[in-house]
Amino acid sequence: MKNPDADTVSLASALHSLVSQLEERNQELHALSGRAIYAQEEERKNIARSLHDDTGQALTMLIISLDQLEAHLPAQHGDLIQDVQAARQLAANALAELRRIVFGLRPAILDDLGLVSAIRWYARSNLEAAGIHIDVDAPEPMPELPPQISITLFRISQEAVNNILRHAAARSVHIHISLEAQSICLDVIDDGRGFDMQAVSDEALQSHHLGLLGLRERAELLGGEILLDSTPGRGTCLQVCLPIPVLLR
Ligand SMILES: Nc1ncnc2c1ncn2[C@@H]1O[C@H](COP(=O)(O)OP(=O)(O)OP(=O)(O)O)[C@@H](O)[C@H]1O
Ligand SMILES: [Mg+2]
Structure with missing residues (x-):
């Protein structure tokens, strides 16, 4: 050579x-x-x-x-x-x-009743008030999670619920929490109008649509990831998975 x-x-x-x-x-x-x-x-x-x-x-x-x-x-x-x-x-x-x-x-309910009740409470009080059917299922009993994980999952479900209220025109929403050997996943699935993910991510920064970007950042900080799946006319599925236990400061 x-x-x-x-x-x-x-x-x-x-x-x-x-x-x-x-x-x-x-x-x-x-x-x-x-x-x-x-x-x-x-x-x-x-x-x-x-x-x-x-x-x-x-x-x-x-x-x-x-x-x-x-x-x-x-x-x-x-x-x-x-x-x-x-x-x-x-x-x-x-x-x-x-x-x-x-x-x-500061969702005190998160400290008092735990993650699942807090998510259920937030989703029901906001979505049912808008006439959207909601069901939440989670493993029983739920293990005690580190506070960063609970708050991150709660904030992510809050943004997902807010996005559904503002953009989806959905009729029903399903929130599913599942535990894997080393991770916890939260799925928020709606049957609303969906969206073109490429177009939205191209214009996100210019148009100050920061919600989804913020979610990704929160998840990545805890070593997790967000999977988003949406097609116009076919609803949206947002999944976040975080490794447990991970404590980042
Ligand atoms: N569940 C959903 N159904 C339909 N469209 C959605 C849904 N979630 C997000 N979108 C689309 O993706 C875009 C980006 O969402 P994102 O949360 O990043 O920003 P936003 O909600 O517009 O503003 P904010 O920064 O206040 O959250 C939205 O403007 C909307 O067009
Ligand atoms: Mg938003």
Whole structure:
């Protein structure tokens, strides 16, 4: 074999060093995006706590005060009583909305009841309200999962449910959780209008469709992957599989 000339050798070595620099940058980016996601979860937890403990408490006190005010108003002040009742209703609505926001920020149900109940609760309360049939099946009993895995699967099912609500025009949705020897998988299957995956991924960044990209990133941070299968007119199936146990920070 002919000896490669000096130029080729130095070109190859320059390329090699460029590739390793790129790999390093890639790893740094990966680590940074991991930290950003977990910092975001921490921040959400703090906001949720303060909304729940301070604002929620204040609204509850307001409702109690309005109840007391109404009880003390003489019956002949009918107009005033109606005003107080209307104000009470507004405060009650605000409290319900606050609870919904707090849940979205920090699904306490995830800590209290575990992953499957939290996913079932979120999917049912959002999809059934929109007239979409939903069923969720999962292995019984479900092993205790590391918090990063639970929160990642919960956030992924939230985005999948939101996408179904916003884009799918589905009639029914099936959520299936399964355990393999070393991984846990979540499938979200809808019978909606489906979409052209290539067109969507080409325009995702320009059009700020970041939901699916974010899901992929979350899954990859835990060493898992997302499989998306959609065809216009034939519904969508989103599957995420994460290895267990994996603890990444
Ligand atoms: N279940 C689905 N059924 C039909 N189309 C879908 C479904 N999920 C996603 N899509 C299509 O894929 C596109 C990209 O979804 P993605 O979640 O990335 O962005 P988005 O929902 O538009 O915006 P966001 O960044 O707020 O999530 C959507 O705009 C929609 O056209
Ligand atoms: Mg989305």
